[in-house]
Amino acid sequence: MGIRKPAWLExxxxxxxxxxxTIHENSKKNEKNxxxxxxxxxxxxxxxxxxxxxxxxxxxxxxxxxxxxxxxLERLIDCSNVQAYTIxxxxxxxxxxxxxxxxxxxxxxxxxxxxxTLQEPFIHCSLGCKVDFVLKHYRDLTPFLRVCTxxxxxxxxxxxxxxxxxxxxxxxxxxxxxxxxxxxxxxxGSFGSETMSLMCSGFVRKKRSGLYTCERFSNKVHSEExxxxxxxRRKGIPQRSPMC
Numbered sequence: 611m612g613i614r615k616p617a618w619l620e621x622x623x624x625x626x627x628x629x630x631x632t633i634h635e636n637s638k639k640n641e642k643n644x645x646x647x648x649x650x651x652x653x654x655x656x657x658x659x660x661x662x663x664x665x666x667x668x669x670x671x672x673x674x675x676x677x678x679x680x681x682x683l684e685r686l687i688d689c690s691n692v693q694a695y696t697i698x699x700x701x702x703x704x705x706x707x708x709x710x711x712x713x714x715x716x717x718x719x720x721x722x723x724x725x726x727t728l729q730e731p732f733i734h735c736s737l738g739c740k741v742d743f744v745l746k747h748y749r750d751l752t753p754f755l756r757v758c759t760x761x762x763x764x765x766x767x768x769x770x771x772x773x774x775x776x777x778x779x780x781x782x783x784x785x786x787x788x789x790x791x792x793x794x795x796x797x798x799g800s801f802g803s804e805t806m807s808l809m810c811s812g813f814v815r816k817k818r819s820g821l822y823t824c825e826r827f828s829n830k831v832h833s834e835e836x837x838x839x840x841x842x843r844r845k846g847i848p849q850r851s852p853m854c
Contacts, residue, residue: 618645618647618650620650621650621651623706623738625651625652627641627676628641628642628643628669631657633654633656633657639654639655640656641654643668643669644657644658644666644669645666645667646666647667647761648661652669658763665759665760665762666761667682667686668682670702672695672697672704675705675706675708676704676706677695677697677702677703677704678705679702680703681701682761683703685758686758688754688756689740691734692735692736692737693732693734693735705737707723707736707742708735710727721734721739722734722739
């Protein structure tokens with residue numbers, strides 16, 4: 611009797627992702643979007659430091675369904691004949707079945723389990739469909755499983771500071787999430803004249819006709835007294851030229 615389903619594969623099907631982590635319920639970015647393949651549980655980014663020596667598989671969302679990168683999944687199981695989709699320049703595979711009710715089938719290529727229309731030459735629309743197909747016809751997943759002793763998260767994944775701070779400066783840099791395109795847009799409130807002069811001593815953004823340009827200002831910082839003196843200066847009384 612062959613292996614029906616390894617524990618990590620069963621956890622990938624049954625665990626709930628993109629729900630708040632009960633351990634870090636008061637922290638930001640606490641959605642469980644990682645599957646620890648060794649503990650067979652779903653975890654959030656704040657839990658990563660506890661499982662840093664385990665095999666970790668990041669789960670993503672695509673059209674309201676859980677997906678994983680094809681590159682990561684192929685290190686665990688043979689994904690041939692499973693249709694992949696491209697999001698953010700990366701190929702992903704659906705984890706679970708996506709049943710599609712059809713009263714009749716026309717000519718074309720359909721999934722072996724879901725009757726979903728597929729592109730040639732694929733015959734499975736998800737990992738779950740292929741696993742069910744293999745178990746139904748071969749009753750053994752062993753030839754399709756691959757040995758994987760190490761699986762880490764990608765370099766673009768955010769790992770919050772272990773102290774639990776939510777400050778962005780304490781997180782690992784993320785290459786795909788940007789909170790603000792303009793660093794000056796987050797500032798608010800009033801500033802003193804000296805503070806404003808210091809901010810304007812470098813490059814300052816000015817909006818002209820919908821485009822942002824940079825203008826260099828003088829490095830000289832004026833005090834309030836100098837500004838008041840310059841504003842109070844007046845021209846002398848004009849003198850009439852002598853008549854000849």
